Amino acid sequence: STDGIVVDGRMIKRGDMSGPKSARMILQNPTVDTAVFEVARGGILREGLGYDRNDVAVVTNVSGDHLGLGGIDTLRQLADVKGVLVEAVPRTGTAVLNADDPNVARMGASCDGAVIYFTMQTEKGEPGFDRVDGHCGRGGAAFVLRHTPEGDQIVLRHGPRTMPLLYTHLIPATFGGKARMNVANALAAAAAGWASGAHLHDIRQGLRTFTTSFFQAPGRLNLVEVGGVRVVIDYCHNVDGMRALADFVNRMMSDNGTRDGRAIGVIGVPGDRRDDDMRDYGALAATAFDEIIVREDRNPRGRAPAETAAHVLAGIRGARAGGARTTRADTILDEMTAVKAALRRANPGDLLVMCVDDAIGVYKETMAAAGHGLGTTAFADPGELEAPEG
Known part of the structure; x- marks a missing residue:
C-alpha cells in the first residue's frame, strides 16, 4: 500500500509501495498465500501492474485527483487507466465495482470473469440502484444497503435471493454509520471477501472487529481523545476526500440534533494538484x-512556499463570502507548528480534524498532548511502523 509492505502483521518495508516492483516483491515471497495490493495510477502508467492477473479486482471510484499528471486530463482517461485492473481478471475471477460511479460501472464490460456491484443508493430511479437491480435480475450478485427501523443494513443480493450481513452502525470503522465513505468501503470489502470465497459469518466478524x-x-x-477534545487524524488530501470528510464532520458535530462545540480543521493539499482543485478543497x-x-506538505512538489496554501485559502474565503460555516482561517505552513497551534486552540467538546502529511509525527504530537510519554505504552508508540527499510 502507500504505507508500506506488511506481511503477516509485520511491516517489512516502509514507504509508498503501491507500484509494480512492490507487487513483484510480495509475489516472490514463498510465505504469502494471499496478497492484497493497492495499485496506483502512476505505477500502471510507468510499468503496468507488475503481474499477469488478479483473482479479484476492486475499483471503488474514479475521481478528479491526479488529473493533469502523466498525460491524463479527463475522468474517462483516468478510468481507462484504472480499468487495467478489471481487464486483468481471468474467467475464474471477479471484479468488484461501484455501481454508483458510471466510470467504474462501465468497466464490467471489460471483465472476463464475474462482476459483483456495490451501491449506496437505495431508491428505484437512482442510477446505482437501477444498475444493481438489473444486474441481480439477470442472476448477478451485489452488496447493497437496506433501510430498516433499526438502521441501515448491508445485504447481499444474489439473483432473487437476499442475505442480510450486518447493520452499518455495528461496524466500528463507520463511527455509528456517520462515516459514509467507510460504509461504502465496507460494502466493497464485503464483496471482495465473498468473491474470494469467505463465508458471510467470517466477513461479518471481520467488519465488526x-x-x-x-x-x-x-x-x-x-x-x-485529548483532554475532552476529539482529535481525528486523516490523510484527506483531495477534493473528493474533503467532500466525504466534510460530510463526516457535520454528522459528528450534529450527534444529538444540535451542533455542540467547534469543528477545527488543519488542512493541506499536495502541490502537484491543479489550482482549481486546491480552491475547491478549501x-x-x-x-x-x-x-x-x-498548512503545506514538506515536499512542495514544484510549488513556491505558501503558493499551495494561498490557493486553499482563496477557496475558503470564496466559500465564506457565500455563507459557509468557517469564521476564522489562518495559514501556518509547517505541519507540526500547525498541529501544535490547533491542539492549543481546541477546548473540551471541540472536534479537531487534522489532514496530515506526516501521520506518524502528528500522532506522536497528539499523544504527547494527551499526556502519554512516547514509547511508554504500545498505544503511544507506532512500533513496527518505524522499522528500518528492508
Missing part, C-alpha cells in the same frame, strides 16, 4: 469547519 485505530489503519480517521472544508489552519 476492524477499527480505524492508528495501528490498523494509520492516517485513516484515527480518533484520539471551499469544501469551509462548509464543515468553524476554524481552519492551512
